Amino acid sequence: MKRERLTMSQALVKFLDNQYIEFDGVESKFVSGIFGIFGHGCVVGVGQALEQGGHNLKFYQGKNEQNMALAAVAYAKHKDRKAIIPCVSSIGPGATNMVTACGCATANRIPLLVLPGDTFACRQPDPVLQQAEFFDNYGRTVTDAFKGVCHYFDRINRPEQLMTACLNAMRVLTDPADTGAVCLAMPQDVEGEAYDYPEHFLKKRVWHIDRRPIAKSQLDRAVRMIKESKKPIIICGGGVRYSDAEKQLLAFAEKYNIPIAETQAGKGIIPWQNPLNLGGIGVTGGKAANVIGRDADLVIGVGTRFSDFTTSSKWLFNENRKVLAINICPFDAYKMDAEAVVADAREALDALADALNGYKTKYNDEISKAKAEWDAIVDDYYTKELDGGLNQTLALGIINEFMGDEDIALGSAGSLPGDMQRLFRPKGRGTYHMEYGFSNMGYEVNGALGAKLAKPEAEVYTFCGDGSFLMGHSELYTAVQEGLKINVCLFDNLGWGCIENLQNNQGTDTFGTVFRARNPKTGMLDGAEIAVDFAKIAEGYGAKGYSIHNSAELRAALEDAKKRTEPVLFDIKVLPKTMTPGFESWWRVGVAEVSKSESVRAAYDDMQKNIKKTFDY
Template identity: 40%
Template sequence: MTGREATVAQTLVSFLAHQFTVDGDHRERTVPAVFGILGHGNLAGIGQALAEYERRRPGALPYRQARNEQAMVHQGVGYARIHRRLGTYAATASVGPGAANMLTGAALATANRLPVLLLVSDTLATAAADPVLQQLEFPQRPDQQVADAFAPLSRFFARVSRPEQLAPALLGALRVLTDPAETGAVTLVLPEDVQTQALTVPDGFLADRDWRLRRPPAEAGLLDAAADRIRCAQRPLIVAGGGVLYSSAERQLRALAAATGIPVATTQAGGGALDADDPQALGGLGVTGTASANTVAAQADLVIGIGTRYTDFTTGSGTVFAYPQVGFVTVNVAVHDAHKPDPWRPGAVLPVVADARAALTGLTERLDGHRVTAAYSDEVARTRRSWMAVADRALAPTGAEPPGQPEIIGAIARALDPREVVVAAAGSLPGDLQKLWRPADPLGYHVEYGFSCMGYEIAGGLGVKRGLLAAGDDRAVVVLVGDGGYQMLHGELATAAAEGIALIVVVIDNAGHASIGGLSERIGGDRFGTGYPGIDIAANAVSHGVAVADLTGSADPVAALEPALVRARAATGPTVIVIRADPLIAAPDTGGWWEVPVAEVSDDPRVRAARADYEREHRDRGRRRARPEVPPAQGGAGDG
């Protein structure tokens, strides 16, 4: 066996440059680039290796500088999602605070089932000095460091304490990065001295390697049983989640819905799985969903979940599917998610562990000739038309100054090409967008709501734009962010400006946290702690070197927004558009409920009234996921 001598970091970099994800006929680099802020913990290791590799093979694994470690991970997640999880970025952090900054990004990636590779530096494995800079000291466990915090946040975690441990760690990391069921944050912990240590690397280890994506088919018997349940249902409903998009199964979803007439509601991650103008499309489901989707869901006797993990917001804290005997057919590539969402009734859920595309194809074949009743189709169509009329009114210009957020969303929708991508996360925007945005492209609706992380927006949008450019796609990416989210993590605007990336950011300034402000009122808190003095966002954006359109002084900001977007789309670099909004003008109510407990006792009458409302809602909605009453066990005192 022949080989060559290289450091751990040099071997890692060379290995990553030769990894490819294969999905059918499509092949792309699994890790096309590495983000990093180089400090003492990775400069002599990964930093040196990246610089050397760039000299030897220019462009094979480029280094990208970022402004914040959390933002690196968000960029990787944005890239991964727009590439349907076939590729992602690596991100390296130095010891201590650099690594700690990355933790939020790791949690977000794992919560959203999106792959990202984290190369986290650690203190010296040889402990040549102790303590060293940025080392945590735990007298009871001296080996515990910041990097250990990644273990519960990662789908794969390995510490490379010796050079010999690198090969199995790298193979395990790539296995999870390319596994549809197990993917998320993948963390390799690399002590700074180990990064610089040498080993002999076999030539074959650094050859091109293909990782073929698993697309497991469903068992025939399970598909037969699922088709039987669908044939027996009077009011079936499909809930399409992110798994439909990651499987590239939107065509198969459309075919099944068209052939059977079964209506389709989408989760936040599944937005765009069915075009908004499709007659079977009901829009978003749940707490922030549309009235049409929630109305149909409340009476559905069978819910067919495709690639969804049934989060709290999708299920309305367990209240959306209100029919007492509702059943579920749940198709998911992950066993854990396939067994959701009704654990209390044996047999209520038929789990189908399979790839979404394969399962949808099999169901369409088995349901040939089957269609829901004309009466149900007519009812779905009426419900859909009724909601569309309500949404149209919310999106229409009013001339109000300042305008409400729904009106601003309407102006943005009118200015954009239907294929262009809208990005948002956390706050009130995801709710308003799920109700009012009408996706016309499978990848056009990009809302991070699996972790609901303020600060994702700009960095995630930059990752989306990088992903599109890598695929030769020049469509615009428009980030919608509130002033609260903007202040969390706006540093990547400087990254976009430095690299000349034409990202469009619309900052909706309402001088506070609008979503939590509304929630505060609901629990009797009178928007406590949710407002703050306005800042000059436009001046801040200018300082990052981006073009700025400040509409805050405009007599008709909504009318000025559309031409500002047209100019931004023609720009060769990033543009920030700032517009003021009235935080008290909300999107139409759609009947969704989210359980947020209210103080049981208080001397404030507003809180007492809110508690009474909470108890009434809790009782009237009869939360389906609540644990049933269990009679107390009979026995002596020792049975406790």
Template identity: 45%
Template sequence: MAQTKRMTVAQALVEFLANQWTVDGDIRERTIPATFGIFGHGNVAGIGQALRQLHVEQPGLMPYHQARNEQAMVHQGVGYARMHRRRATYAAAASVGPGSTNMLTGAALATTNRLPVLLLPSDTFATRVADPVLQQLEQPHDIGLTVNDAFRPLSRFFDRVQRPEQLYSIALAAMRVLTDPAETGAVTIALPEDVQAEVADVPLEFLQPREWRIRRPRPERDALAAAVRAIRAAKRPLIVAGGGVLYSTAEGELRRFVEATGIPAAFTQAGVGGLEWAHPQNVGGVGATGSSAANRLAADADVVIGIGTRYSDFTTASRTAFQNPGVVFVNINVAPFDAVKHGTRVPVVADAREALVELQEALAGFRVEADYAERIAREKEAWDAVTEDALAATDVALPGQPEVIGAVLRASAPDDVLVQAAGSLPGDLHKLWRVRDPLGYHVEYAFSTMGYEIAGGLGVKRGAMADGSDRDVIVMVGDGSYLMLNTELVTAVAEGLKVIVIIVQNHGYASIGHLSETVGVDRFGTQYRPRNPQTLDFQGEQVLPVDLAANARSYGLEVVEVPVEPGASARLEEAIARAKASDRATVIHINTDPLVYAPDGEGWWDVPVAGVSTLESTRRARAEYERQVAAQRPLLGGTGADA
């Protein structure tokens, strides 16, 4: 008879999670190294009790961390997961109702970014003995529906433990998805509050250490052969490298591949770091926020080799980036869903690292022609000169964002990690940041979640510390995003997590303000201003008297305010140096001019403009929109059909 241990469902789940291991080649680490939790009537007697008990019985087996917001718990898990290249993440436990639904944004972020996180939302009574309970949603047409069903479309895996016996199959299925590079994302196990506390005779086998090996599939022979034929026939090939390059630890293979073939590499937001910025084959970001070098090469490319990219609209410049009538897409991706995008005839379902190794062997002797190599060098040199000017320090009192980025670059170390997510900063960073370390650039731009930055930065810091690294984490956050979710600064203070947070204050939503102008809406609703009782809008010159530096200081952090005076960017460099020398979390506040933009990278983003309007600004914007949209490449046929 199988040996068992008498435990609650929550106790069994927590101990199970503490014994799960991810194996990736020679690397073996805990899949769930810690759990976040905010406790209430839905989970305090279940998951909360289980974590406390395990902490007393086996300290350190499943560490517990506090957070100030349930959404931020998930963001920290995502930051950690990217830093560990999807091998590990956190679990996040929340109470019934609003506590659990606060994690919905985090779930969407994780799944959109293809990054693993384990969500444990509490649920209402499975027995319905007390019905409705506090915070229970009731739907007359479906009594069994709870707010946790909102996680279904946002999760890569969802199930609800209605009976103790279901825990075993659900937990194992959840771990499979968490550790599968083709399927990973948010994994949700809903836990009714009564079931969490129920007792079961748990098989000891369920609690034993278990290893989950990361799949690294090699390309199929015929698919590889088709890719080789397409590349060998190319005159102007271009690589579009995405996050899959970093998640498969393929940056070394990518470097060797481009050096052997001379093929240039352009990068998505998630792929930045695949080559250091100074490498001759790195032509910068591609698409709507890309460089002119990458976008000019993309426009003429006859073969586009996508490696680990999901081809978002920013990457493809809303299907205007690739203008060659006969362009062929060779899509290498571990996920078949992404490998077949753009109607390609050459999908290669494989791990990025394994595919690059075999491609290089099969392409032995292939190299781009001399005139193309010269063009690559010329385009890169021209763009580097443009960005050098944009990043340079000036003597102005109110620097633009590009100058601020330049100051951060000059003051940071090569292995520092830059964290960002939303607003105008992602676009400027994609163009201007000069990455020097594979994991030195962390911009969450699949969901581009306002409020991610500070919480995600803490997750990145935890991930670095778990690897024994003391690299600094520099979070850049606009005032709009800071106001969305800044309370995890308290978590940094509570746990002594050193992060450097730079608040870039421009008194509004700079990104949407600029976009608003391009669609003819004149920055309406995008500025932080007092409401004018006569015009009933927020368009005045007077800014709100909000003191973000004082807010940060109230949390107990070190705060440095860069004064609005000539040479402000130089003062910013000094402030960063001071923060790097400190062993505490530091917030640096600087005011900027939101009307100073990064250089034009010749990309475009499709945001439809009103087809009819009484506003002259909107009519002008519509005319420009119609000109741009005419260049869009259809999925199949037309001017952009595959050869």
């Protein structure tokens, strides 16, 4: 058996460079680059292996470990989980900075490989710089924190352990049912230790993503449930996108006249203009999908994990409805006490379309009326000017209308995801990119870099609030460094407006959710507003900044930015509390059971009434 003597890090780089996937007969490279921030835990290990060359991995220099890993999440998401950019860090804080990004990847079912440095396996330089010591377990290090947010965790304490670690990492990263974050912790001494690695481990390896067919028994049960229903509704989730099943879903819906509602991950797959597409459903959904969904007698979930936002905390659907869940992941397929179809979405929809011949729903004009009413509501939000400044929904409408057919809209947290699920009208397949499984503030700017790396020919418009921008935007500098134009649409409403609304709606006065100076008279954060010139921050990085206070300035800035090649930031000053409200939905949050405030007590009573309308599973 031929072998090659390499350090663990050199073998890791060579292994990653030779990983490919095959899906529907198309073979593609799975790893084409690596994000990294070097420190003493990795610069002479993986850093040395990358520097010496002999590979085809492009190195991207991150500026913050969490943010570069969020960019990697966005890259994999926009590649429909068919390519990744692993992330390398030093030990200690460099490693733990990536824990949040791993939580984001796992919550969203996105493959992310993190390679944090770790303390010495030999334990001789002890304790090393940046090592946290645990008195109860000498073998525990801070990288154990990754175990709670990863689908696979391994610590490579000997160089030969790399082989089983890498194979199991790839098993999870390429598994459509079990994918998420993967952590391979790498003690810094082991990174430089050598082993005679067998040639078969280092050669090209193709991982096949096979479609799981629907079992006949599952098909029979699903057909029986659908035929017994009169007014079913389809919930289109992100699994439809990852299965490339949008054509099959639409053909199935049109053949049997079944309305379609969208989750955040499923939005932008079916054209919004289609007469059966009722738009977003749930807490951040619109009136059309929520009204039709409330009256449905069968909920057909396709590739959705049935989050509390999709189901309105299990409040939305009527008590007599049944649930049929088509999902490649058994964990998701059995949610909501559903009849589970554990199969690939495309395979299942094709089989159902053939097996249901003769079936017809009992809808009359309910679908068309609900859609027409909702389209008119969206038109009104997108065109209405308010006195006193620029409202958030108008600004969103102007940008939405301006964007080209292939331009990407990206978001994650705050009030904008609600506005976007309700109002945004994607113009092409894959042009709506929302991370909402984790609602990870700080994802937006960094995610825009990842989406741009995934599709460099497209314009990427990322939508974030001022609060989210302040939490993490370091990879704006990386975009400048790489010559990648991203468009940052920053909606400045002087605080965390979404949470302030939630706070006020549950009876609590505004507290700690707006950005104001400390008031010396009250000792509270209720002093003067603090104006921030975000355009100047962008210009300090080398991007182009625009200060915007009205619709005319926004339109002019969008036109000018189209001519630019560097990243741009639109500092859009919007009126607070001008986001959309909820439509026929409810979200369960914990309200104080006892309070001196009458409004809080009323909110608690209201919560109890709504809890009685939900289902206990």
